Amino acid sequence: MEHNSIARPIRCKAAVCKAAGEPLEMEEVEVAPPRAHEVRVKIVCTSLCHTDITFWRMKDGPSMFPCILGHEAVGVVESVGEQVQEVAVGDTVVPVFLAQCGECADCLSPRSNLCSALPYRPGMPRDGTTRFSLAASGEPVHNFLSVSSFAEYTVVDVAHVVRLGGDALPPEQACLLGCGRVHWVGAAWKVAAVEPDSTVAVFGLGAVGLAVAQGSKMRGATRIIGVDVNPDKFEIGKKLGVTEFVNPNDIGEQTVSEVIKEMTGGAGADYCFECIGSVSVMAEAFKSSRIGWGKTVVLGVDGSAAPISIPSFDIMRGRSVVGSYFGGIKPKDDIPVLANKCLHKELELDEFITHRMGFDDINRAFDLLAQVQCLRCIIWMDGAEQKAGA
Template identity: 85%
Template sequence: MEQRNAGNPIRCKAAVSKAPGQPLEMEEVEVAPPRAHEVRLKIICTSLCHTDITFWRMKDFPGMFPSVLGHEAVGVVESVGDHVQEVAVGDTVVPVFLAQCGECPDCLSPRSNICSALPYRPGGMPRDGTTRFSLAATGEPVHGFLCVSSFAEYTVVDVAHVVKLPAGPELALPPEKACLLSCGVATGVGAAWKVAAVESGSTVAVFGLGAVGLAVAQGSRMRGAKRIIGIDLNPGKFEIGTPTGKKLGVTDFVNPNDIGDKNVSEVIKEMTGGAGADYCFECIGLVSVMAEAFKSSRTGWGKTVVLGVDGSAAPVSVPSFDLMRGRSVVGSLFGGIKPKDDIPVLAHKCLDKELELDDFVTHQMGFHEINRAFDLLTQGKCLRCIIWMDGACSEENGCS
């Protein structure tokens, strides 16, 4: 791909969110050229994550309108700004919401994956806080989202938020699978591997069997967990033969609606001989569930990992006495992974069939159907919906 448009804006289609909870509107937008340390990407496909839904519904800050949402995607570098060396025009990359500058104390330490040099700036680029989108008809600025904004045919991303995928015919990961590594699946697998460091033979409880929760289950299975208990209100998640459940590592199921007056923590302890789970993962984003996950963990060494995003930012309450007796709670952003270091490793695990992604993709459709994808996810009828740009959706790649 030639860098024909470097220094020039591009006009393209974008699905713009204009009001909380309202359908996205397909608009022509102008995408500015990349500035220093930035790359402009042509999006191949994107997918919808619950975090998009959370921000789409927000009536107050950090919800911002109008905006271009989306942060799970794969694309091709169309042009680059000054001082960009690690990727070039034509490279296939995944954009990620979490930066890795490679130079700050956090990026240089194995103890953190949260870049301190480029903190998150709501609605804008990480280095200057400005947006690269505007409505073509009026010039009105359109906010970005999580430093990615993939619900557009083209987007501009800081190079610290871009991960180059392995190159070569034998290393080419299908776009719909590479897309999942930019957020949900990487978050779940990373939480099991890096944050919890699940041990072989252990018992794991996963609260919420969406894409992140099922990725936790698969990551825990890869680590050798003996028993993986999935907790979810959706009966469809429990059906054997569906693209969930045992195929992705879950060995037991608990539906909170089917346990009478008992709490989930009581049921988990009964299932584990009174001990509780060695590792609990909260993948929903409700503080009440976070507290229940903690209660489900084992005294002595039980570890609860919080992955869900609570939109209200409410505090979590846990008894101090239980903390003194060896239980712990830890938060996890992006599953503790360092994007540029770990996503290529996950890509190789996919190519080696060690990490299976096929069952996560339950729907595929064209860009013009994006509001249908929102409906499916909010109704709990899909795990991940791949949204193809540029007419790439067809019966051959499984579009519905």
């Protein structure tokens, strides 16, 4: 096992974000050796997430630029720092933005997945510093969400690393376990705990909603109603478990909640998932839920932080609203379970991969996702793994 006492700085290529909304610039960066509790990882492939887009556009992010974005990836451990025991050089790992130290009250409780020992902070989790610098000038480059996968090598705290053992999962599938796919499937699996034979309504059939639908199907839901204004989403929705569709543009004077109640004999859906980030849609999802036990799970984030308007009388009658952070998933415990489900075809990931390209084309991936032309784009660091149809 190579500890940082003999590891040396590595110079490699990284896509550096220097200003909000500007194209990323390919730069040679120096990646420092891992310190105690840290792992240096050679990235095999990474994916682009809407969270990357959000921060890329953010003009007033604290200590943001220059930075290396990216937080969905898979890689191989190149070296480890002192006090790292759970992974070794050569292990395949998925870095994740959510820590699991395994020792704090939250990590030891089944009620929480928010590690209280290592809450999110800019920089490395334990000291707030960065392991990146521009090779030409030595200027520090900030890391992002404790991962920074838009680089050929990155340094990640061991609390943010999940080892994948056993049978090999294809890298482009393993990559998607690092953020969105886990979060959204987990919302149905862990947060809502969807029950067999239940009815689910999913508001928004982007990558979020489609994964929620798949997670609901995996949990045994028999009716999954997809709500979206884009009819093109309906066909892929069918492949991932959606059984019925509602287009808000095609229902005249009715509201979506009225239509869903009609479809369910006046009862409403057992579980509603808001996957858009609109407070008005959150309220409509709540109205679509069943009196007595209906549960509404909010996954979308409203940028204005506006409050949700929900009548207190309806809360009193048994409905509830909950949030979902990383789908309630504890990374080290649950990601290997999901990886196993992928291997046994219980969880489908290939339908979410709509584009593939090499690292040098990463700005094209930003354009595609910003223009809502893809669900997930896999970016291969060496460019040699691109598939036909990218």
